[in-house]
Amino acid sequence: MATLSNATKNALALGSFDTKAELYCFEIARPEVGPNDVSIHIQYCGMCHSDCHACNGDWGLDSWPIAPGHEIAGVVTAIGSSVSKFKVGEKVGVGCMVESCRNCDMCQDGLEQHCPNMIQTYGSIFPKGKGDNMKDAEGNHTNGGYSTAITVNEHFVFHIPEGMDMKYAGILLCAGITTYSPLNRHILQKGGGKGKKVAIVGFGGLGQMAIKLAKAMGVDTVTILSRSDKKKEQASKLGCEYIAYSNEDSVKEATRSFDVVLDTVSAPHDIASLLPVLKVGGAYVLLGAVGKPFEISAMSLIFNRYAIEGSLIGGVPETQEMLDFCAKHQIVPEYRVIDAKEANQQFKAMMNGESLADRCVIDISTLKNLEVVDSKLENGPAQ
Secondary structure, rough: OOOOOOOEEEEEEEEOOOOOOOOOOOOEEEEEOOOOEEEEEEEEEEOOHEEEEHHOOOOOOOOOOEEOOOOOOEEEEEEEOOOOOOOOOEEEEEEOOEEOOOOOOHHHHHHHHOOOOEOOOOEEEEEOOOOOOOOOOOOOOOOOOOOOOEEHHHHHHEEEEOOOOOHHHHHHHHHHHHHHHHHHHOOHHHOOOOOOEEEEEEEOOOHHHHHHHHHHOOEEEEEEEEOHHHHHHHHHOOEEEEEEEEOOOHHOOOOOOOOEEEEEOOOOOOOOHHHHHHEEEEEEOOOOOOOHHHOOHHHHHHOOEEEEOOOOOOHHHHHHHHHHHHHHHHOOOEEEEEEEHHHHHHHHHHHHHOOOOOEEEEEEHHHOOOEEOOOOOOOOOOO
């Protein structure tokens, strides 16, 4: 993270003041660059379901106000004296993390996401000696990409490949890498997709990315498992099969069909009834950050050699690899750009499970059109 100096600059941000998760425009301070830092003018930021969890209290965060957003695309405006990877004017992205210790085994292996000292782009408390958007940063929290600027150590900034549109590039740094990483482990690194079948539980932002990535990896059959037939037409447009798992007969017909299941659902749901769709020895990968425990019978795991695993994002090397893979295969997520004034409506839709499969991306330039409230109000803005 950027080492804080006395020199700071103001930025507009869109964030929540309490667990009501209403978004307001307010001012934050961002530091000028330190020797290894990159200052970025943010142009677009995707809206992820994690943003809701951070703002509505699901994850127990209580640092207010908080500006979420970890699907950031922008342009470099300044670099530190020791920066070698980037230049002013370059198109770049920032994803879900902005610092790690860089010294542990995980960091040395390019798995910074598993570093015990990893700092997330928003909602992480600064350890001693780290700083970003507070004059006295120790004990304060990070603010993310629903803002006009950010300053990040160059190690956690990514090159946006030539020809990739800035409007959707940021989405890849969360939804893209979250689905690419397990598919990379279970498909690409195991000989590719020929002869393989993949199922995806949930058809939101992660689900539609998983379809496109799996197809680009050569997977023979990609199937969506969703609660109802509501999104069947959308799924068929992406060339995948569809099962409404509320229909028990349909699930039974798919018994022992899939090599890998990616479960993208972030709300509590029954996974025990879905495990039988795995082939013997198949992997069920949890991507949704569900707070409540799942109830699973050990017998089903033992007799079918199922593996249940979790997957976060990817480390720095794998994330850049994913961006290059998407550019090479022309993988473009389903998305739509929205004005900042529409962000609250989309937030509510995501929290109520009513959002469509396309990812909403905030045009950060529209923040300037919103009324700016006082971030120092103890009880937040007047309702």
